[in-house]
Amino acid sequence: MTATLMDGRALSRQLLDATAERATAFQLAHGRRPCLATVLVGDDPASHTYVRMKVNRCAEVGIESRRVDLPASTATEELVGLLRDLSADPRVDGILLQHPVPAQIDERAAFEAIPAGKDVDGVTGASFAAMAFGDPGFASCTPGGIMRLLDAYEVPLRGRRAVVVGRSAILGKPVGMLLLGRDATVTYCHSRTVDLAAHVREADVVVAAVGVPELVRGEWIKPGAVVVDAGYNPGNVGDVEFDAAAARAGLITPVPGGVGPMTIAVLLSQTVDAAERHAQG
Template sequence: MSAFLIDGKAAARQLRERLAQDVSAFAKRHGRAPGLAVILVGTDPASEVYVRNKVLQTEEVGMHSFEYRLPADTPEERLLAQIDTLNRDDRVDGILVQLPLPAGIDVTRVIERIDPAKDVDGFTIANAGRLATGLDALVPCTPTGVMFLLRNLHPTLVGMNALVIGASNIVGKPMARLLLQERCTVTIAHSKTVDLEARCRQADILVVATGVPQMIPGDWVKPGATVIDVGISRIKQENGTTKLVGDVHFESAVERAGAITPVPGGVGPMTIACLLANTLSAAQRRTEVQSHL
């Protein structure tokens, strides 16, 4: 029997519809719409597509979109100066610097230059630390989107065994912390994990974010488990064409899982929707702080 396919496109559309209503209410109350600024350095084709989608969806929910395109040879100091300008701009509630950045630019220095109150990617040390200690924070968008899908699927996550494969600061670590907040029993695995297969077979929730195409075969999946595939890679097939795949071997996993995200159409659409949700949250927090000054 095939698994239930988790429709990330439908869930993202549902979230955007709710956000559009909330953005309209915010604008009526405060006389302005929230604003999201996106900085793109260079002309990476995948980044171009992501930025275009972000701009379109930002405007779709009624937010202001500010787009800044810089050439690939932009000096790091020029990029930092642009961030400083946006930090001071009251029209801007969220700042996103599209990754990856060209070689020679210190990514950590760039991220840390963003005002944590406008860090809608949730990448700054301030927001990561607040999440780690259980305080209110702007949380990275992909793990937030995964939690939205899981809560839609399960009445409660309490007590479930969750395995997160991948320990990045962008997905793996914040994902584990969010699952802990839901009182799951959480394990983080990585490339050096011993007997990964056995750990997968024990997981009620399996979140895979390694960037390695089809790394997890279907027979490693616990029957009835919920499988969240964060990865997306383009691979070449025997006939010379290419196709997008995730980090889980979908065709075999779909026969064992209880529910699974397809690639594409699973986690990806949720990431941008949650970026917009973070922007609205940042606007609401900033307005509240300003009202007390």
């Protein structure tokens, strides 16, 4: 068996095209473009690369991008103050605080300075609660992108066993909530899980989001299972042993080209969602 690749690049292109059409319609109706403010603290090269990609994608789809760069020495209070200013600005529809921030900053306090209506990255407690309870709100972008991939490839979730390897606040935990909301039976695993292999072997859907290269071994994959690798490590290596897993899985995401492109596409789509909601009052 050779798994079918879940093409995140093609699906993200469709979503970006649809987002561009909606952004154009919004501008025609309201005389301005939807606006995403991106805040970057410090000099982390990977973060600068990610922000540059997001700014470029904004330009492609007709979203105004407001980028704010802060020095690595920025204190929590300064960052929170800036985020509150952006939150109060009626010309800003969505706010993204690039993760991670320097160690001296209380990242959770900074995230919580973003109001739910502008939290297009889905990182606040209010957004997580909305995901958990199935209420209106913005999904964390990577989990939201994963769900769109599963839907595009018509992966059945009701009653299926899903194993999430990872428990971060912006990836592992929310994707589990979204899967649970679709009636999957969800097991969270992590670095302290005893006999991780046994849990993965029972999974119909595996979401690897732990940030450890090839932690999930191919031999653990249940034949025909769906494998979503949300990890990205140096050398274009994911959290799953790709070749061995692809020999057993039914569907699998490549790294790169699977989950990653969907994250930015969902962010921009949710920015237009936010603009439309603000325009409606």
